[in-house]
Amino acid sequence: MVANPCIIIADDHPLFRTALSNTLQSELSQPQLIEAEDFSSLQQSVEANPNAHLILLDLHMPGAEGFSALVFLTAHYPQIPVMIVSAHEEADIIHRAMDHGASGFLPKSASVDTMSNALLTVLNGNIWLPEGLTDQSVAGEEELNIAEALSNLTPQQFRVASMVSQGLLNKQIAYELSVTEATIKAHMTEIFKKLGVHSRTQAAVAMGQLAVHPTQTLDEFRKKTPQLSS
Structure with missing residues (x-):
């Protein structure tokens, strides 16, 4: 200890x-x-x-x-x-x-x-789980892929992505982080690239895959809104 x-x-x-x-x-x-x-x-x-x-x-x-x-x-x-x-x-x-x-x-x-x-x-360096549970994988492939993409974001990009998922606009995020809107736009470009999305809405849906109770997958969203996926 x-x-x-x-x-x-x-x-x-x-x-x-x-x-x-x-x-x-x-x-x-x-x-x-x-x-x-x-x-x-x-x-x-x-x-x-x-x-x-x-x-x-x-x-x-x-x-x-x-x-x-x-x-x-x-x-x-x-x-x-x-x-x-x-x-x-x-x-x-x-x-x-x-x-x-x-x-x-x-x-x-x-x-x-x-x-x-x-x-x-x-x-002490060990794993602890409630009695009767074993460590088995249940997360879906899309969720794991999004988690891996998020892990590639810088700390600042992660904060920006989190604020986007909360519905904040670029100017609001810029104000909260005390940076310029241009800086936020640059972060957004990198976030879209790393998450493999093309819009703020898709980014928010992707982040939503890590919610405790996700409402829909990114694939489902893309099928419903193909005009936003091109």
């Missing part, structure tokens, strides 16, 4: 962050705990702490779509294990998280003892 481990807790609910912090404080020796309430603060936290020992990640981080934050972290910070901590307990969601590189999946309904065991297991 690493002494004084650095752990990033990424969850938008303050009460749950406090509960996790209390558990970690009681189970570990003087852990360094860093809290993030949205994807932007999560990015800042990992950039400032690239040698963190563990990230505890909620699937519903404001500013990121479902598994996209997990894809970003495993692509850009592969040295930091990521454990998903979520209220979703469906087996297919747990298996999809593992497909996208998670080191474990902890249901929020878990007891304190189970939570402690899970955290210690992952901190």
Whole structure:
């Protein structure tokens, strides 16, 4: 066990962050705990702490779509294990998280003892899953392909793509990131190229494949709107 481990807790609910912090404080020796309430603060936290020992990640981080934050972290910070901590307990969601590189999946309904065991297991370099589950692949080919494409985006391009999926316009994104619209347009060109899409709508649908409950695939969207796919 690493002494004084650095752990990033990424969850938008303050009460749950406090509960996790209390558990970690009681189970570990003087852990360094860093809290993030949205994807932007999560990015800042990992950039400032690239040698963190563990990230505890909620699937519903404001500013990121479902598994996209997990894809970003495993692509850009592969040295930091990521454990998903979520209220979703469906087996297919747990298996999809593992497909996208998670080191474990902890249901929020878990007891304190189970939570402690899970955290210690992952901190020791092992995989932890709820009892009765095995690590098997269930993510579809298109979802995995989109995840791989997203992993090739730079951190800034990833933020831009996430904002596009939320419906923000270029000028709004430029304002949020304190850059020019021309810079955003340049990022959009690269995002379209890497995702293999031709429009903002297609980019948003592609990102939507990593939602916890996707509404449609990119292939389905292209069939419905062939005029946007040429």
